[in-house]
Every structure is written in C-alpha cells, then in structure tokens.
Amino acid sequence: MGSASTSMLTCTGSNQPSYVIHAEADINEVDCGTPPTVSNAMKTQLDGDTQYGARVRYNCNTGYNINGNDIISCLLNGSWSLPTPSCSLVNCSNPGEPANGYTNDNVFTYQSTVQYHCNEGYQLSGDSSIECTANSNWNNTLPNCALINCTNPGTPTNGARTGVNFFYNSTVSYSCKTGYNLTGAASITCNATGLWSAPAPSCPPVNCGDPGTPDDGSKSSNVYTYNSVVSFQCNSGYSLSGSVSLICLSNGSWNGSVPSCLAGCSDPGVPENGQRQSETFSIDSAVSFTCDTGYTLTGSNSLLCLAGGSWNDTAPTCNPVSCGDPGTPTNGTRNGTVFTFNSTVLYSCDTGYTITGAPFLTCLSNGSWNASVPSCDIVNCDDPGEPTNGMLQGGAFTYNSV
Structure with a gap:
C-alpha cells in the first residue's frame, strides 16, 4: 500500500465494525491468526494463509448440517468475518407409531x-x-x-371342540363322547406368546377296571375299557353260575357281577332258535330247553347233571318246522325249493294260462302252508260273433283254438 502522511483515516463499512487504517501501514501486514474451530466440522484454508483476504471453508462431519455461511474471510481489522458457522445434528422427522x-x-x-x-x-x-x-x-x-394367532389345537379322538377362533385371548372348549373321559384342560386360551395355555386334552375310554376271575374259571380278555366285553368260562367239572359275560358301561362300572364256578357240569349251551330254562349246572341239577315258534326240538328237552360232572345226554337242537312240498300246478312252475318255517315259494303259469289262487305260499309255524296251491287255467277268449252275411265255424274260444 506505499507510504503516506501520518494522518488517520476512519473507514465505516456497511454491517462491519469501524476500523482505522494507518496510511503508513502495509495492508499485507494484516493477519487474522488461526481461524476459529467449529465443533463437529473440518476447516480448509482455501488461500493457504491467514492474512487479509484469506478464506476458510468449513465442512460439517457426517450427520451434521451447516448453520450459516460455510466460508469466512480475514478482514482488514485482523479478525475473521462473522458470524462463525456452526454444525448441528441432522434431524429426522417423527416416524410415528404402528397401529397396535x-x-x-x-x-x-x-x-x-x-x-x-x-x-x-x-x-x-x-x-x-x-x-x-x-x-x-x-x-x-x-x-x-x-x-397373535395360535396354531389349530386340533380335536381329540372321540371328542369335540367348541370354538373356531385361534387368535390372542380366544378360548376353545372340549368335551368327550359318552364312554370317554376328558384328560387334561377342558378349555384352553391363546396367550400373548402365541401358545395355548395348555395342550389339547385327550379322550381315553372309560376304564371299568379288572372285574376279577371266578375261582376254578377263566376270563376271555384283559381289556376293561368302555364297551369291551369280558366272557367267563369254568374249568372242566365246574359249571358257571351267573352271567357268562360282562360289558363295561359308560359310567365306569360293569353291567353285572362276576359269575362263580360251582362243582358240576359245564355249560351245555343254548340251542340256536331256542331257550334254556336254567343257569345252574351243579350236581343233580336239571336244565330244560324249548324252541322258538316255528322250530321243533330234536333231542331231549331236559338234561341232568350227573355226579361225575357230565350231562346225561347231549344238548338238543331246534330245527325249523317243515311244511312239505306243496306241489306244482299243471301248466305252471314253482320258484323255491325250501319248505321250512317262514320260507316262501312263488308260482307262475305257462304262456296261455292264467293263475287262479295265491301266487305265493308261506310256510307257517304249525307246519302248514298259508294257502292252497293255485291252479293254472287256460286263457278263454270272448265269442267273436258271426260276420254279417257270414257264418262261424268252430265253437272253442280257448288259447290257441281257431
């Protein structure tokens, strides 16, 4: 800037502090010193020095925004231009909250x-x-x-489930069929972890327990659950007194008591289509037999248990009553070759013959048919009459006559 008079000049710039320039001062001697430090920013000296006119640029660190001018300059008064920038943290908008x-x-x-x-x-x-x-x-x-949804808990075998929703706080209830016991929780609830409050229950069959085995006898099964049947029999020389079998009921009890085996004869059995009039097979006891309606007894109608533990005869049988062959009508056929109780035979006539009587017969319990055998009578045609100015030859009007 060269030498001048020693008078002092005051220069006031717009928006800048007043400063004094001594004419004899050299402008190149103005030095602003180290530029200010800005937190969370890096500074770069653009002109390589700190003398008048030098510039410094500030760059905020990642995540910070610049506030103010990013460049400051060294002024004639030996200070850096104001305001010094600052770096403030980046702000994101309020992200809100999800539903629920x-x-x-x-x-x-x-x-x-x-x-x-x-x-x-x-x-x-x-x-x-x-x-x-x-x-x-x-x-x-x-x-x-x-x-939250829980998985389908399922339905137990021999049980039922009430409830079809499996989301949080939903409850399902269970019940079992007759003869089956609910084992486990009767109702379960879907909790906040997505799990049921308890496992689904099961419905095992009711157990009646071992009914026992009669002395001098045996039982047929070791299964004692609902609807199972246990049969009993006595050893040789002993007879069964009581029920031959028991059934496990839905309430967990047997439908009767275990029979006993008494010294005597073995069970002679009951003939098919017949009945036995005693359940006592002890020595000197007798049992009698009858047959159902329509059946006849073949053999002895009573047996006596002998001292040796055997019956005096074999058990009888019940055979169906026979009505005998009812026969077949002339010019007809019969369908059916069994002539015992409740059996039926069917009749039909040959072509040109019509049936008179019942077309089918049923064998009754008294050994007779319910009706007589029908007959097959030749078909009769009406008198055709004589034509006008003509005559009729032939007087027979039955099937195949001319």
Whole structure:
C-alpha cells in the first residue's frame, strides 16, 4: 500500500465494525491468526494463509448440517468475518407409531434409534428398530403389529371342540363322547406368546377296571375299557353260575357281577332258535330247553347233571318246522325249493294260462302252508260273433283254438 502522511483515516463499512487504517501501514501486514474451530466440522484454508483476504471453508462431519455461511474471510481489522458457522445434528422427522404398537423413544437426531414394541396380543412383523441416517431419512419403514394367532389345537379322538377362533385371548372348549373321559384342560386360551395355555386334552375310554376271575374259571380278555366285553368260562367239572359275560358301561362300572364256578357240569349251551330254562349246572341239577315258534326240538328237552360232572345226554337242537312240498300246478312252475318255517315259494303259469289262487305260499309255524296251491287255467277268449252275411265255424274260444 506505499507510504503516506501520518494522518488517520476512519473507514465505516456497511454491517462491519469501524476500523482505522494507518496510511503508513502495509495492508499485507494484516493477519487474522488461526481461524476459529467449529465443533463437529473440518476447516480448509482455501488461500493457504491467514492474512487479509484469506478464506476458510468449513465442512460439517457426517450427520451434521451447516448453520450459516460455510466460508469466512480475514478482514482488514485482523479478525475473521462473522458470524462463525456452526454444525448441528441432522434431524429426522417423527416416524410415528404402528397401529397396535408404541415406542418410548423421542429423540430423532442422527444415529439415534427408535425401538418399537407391540401391545399385548400383537406380534412385531419387520425390524423392531429404525435409525436416523445422515440424509434426514430413517433407514427402514415402520414395522407392523399383527394380531397373535395360535396354531389349530386340533380335536381329540372321540371328542369335540367348541370354538373356531385361534387368535390372542380366544378360548376353545372340549368335551368327550359318552364312554370317554376328558384328560387334561377342558378349555384352553391363546396367550400373548402365541401358545395355548395348555395342550389339547385327550379322550381315553372309560376304564371299568379288572372285574376279577371266578375261582376254578377263566376270563376271555384283559381289556376293561368302555364297551369291551369280558366272557367267563369254568374249568372242566365246574359249571358257571351267573352271567357268562360282562360289558363295561359308560359310567365306569360293569353291567353285572362276576359269575362263580360251582362243582358240576359245564355249560351245555343254548340251542340256536331256542331257550334254556336254567343257569345252574351243579350236581343233580336239571336244565330244560324249548324252541322258538316255528322250530321243533330234536333231542331231549331236559338234561341232568350227573355226579361225575357230565350231562346225561347231549344238548338238543331246534330245527325249523317243515311244511312239505306243496306241489306244482299243471301248466305252471314253482320258484323255491325250501319248505321250512317262514320260507316262501312263488308260482307262475305257462304262456296261455292264467293263475287262479295265491301266487305265493308261506310256510307257517304249525307246519302248514298259508294257502292252497293255485291252479293254472287256460286263457278263454270272448265269442267273436258271426260276420254279417257270414257264418262261424268252430265253437272253442280257448288259447290257441281257431
């Protein structure tokens, strides 16, 4: 700037502090010193020195935004231009909360995270947290809070389930069929963990327990559950007194008492289509037999238990009553070759013959047919009459006559 008079000049610039320039001063001697430090920023000296006119640029660190001018200059008064910039944390917008969810976080600046939780009964779907990035955006979308669903708990065998909803707080109830016991919880609830409050129950059959075995006898089965049947028999030389079999009932009890085996004869049995009039087979006891209607007894109608433990005869049989062959009508046929009680025979006539009487017969319990055998009579045609001015030859009007 060269030498001049020693007078002092005051120069006031707009929006700048007043400063004094000594004419003899050399402008190149103005030095602003080390530029100010800005937190969370890096500075770059654009002109390589700190003298008048030198410039410094500030760049904020990642995640920070510049406030003010990013460049300051060295002024004639030996100070850096104002205001000095600052760096403030990047702010993301409030991300909000998912339906049926919430967060306890309320700081939304750079690198802060927002942690999400779901209300009870809802399950988080997606990332549980999001982070504010340097570009003022969140690094992910909001998660969802979906209603918790439990898996189908199923229905037990021989049981039933009431309830078709399996989401949180839903309850299903169970029951068992008659003869089956509910084992486990009668109702279960879907809880907040997505699991049922208890396993589904089962419906095992009612157990009547071992009914026992008669002395000098045996039983047929070791299964004692609902509807199972246990049969009993006596050893040789002993007779059964009581029920030959027991059934396990739905209330867990047997339908009767275990029989006993008494010294005597073995069970002679009951003839098919007949009855026996005693259940006592002890020595000197007798049993008698009868047959159902339509059946006749073949053999002795009573047996006596002898001292040696054997019956005096074999058990009789009940055979169906026979009505005998009813015969076949002339010029007809019969369909059916069994002539015993309740059997039926069917009749039909040859071509040109018509049936007179019942077309079928049934054998009755008294050994007779319910009707007589029908007859097959030749078909008769009406008198055709004589033509006008003509005459009729022949007087027979039956089938095949001319």
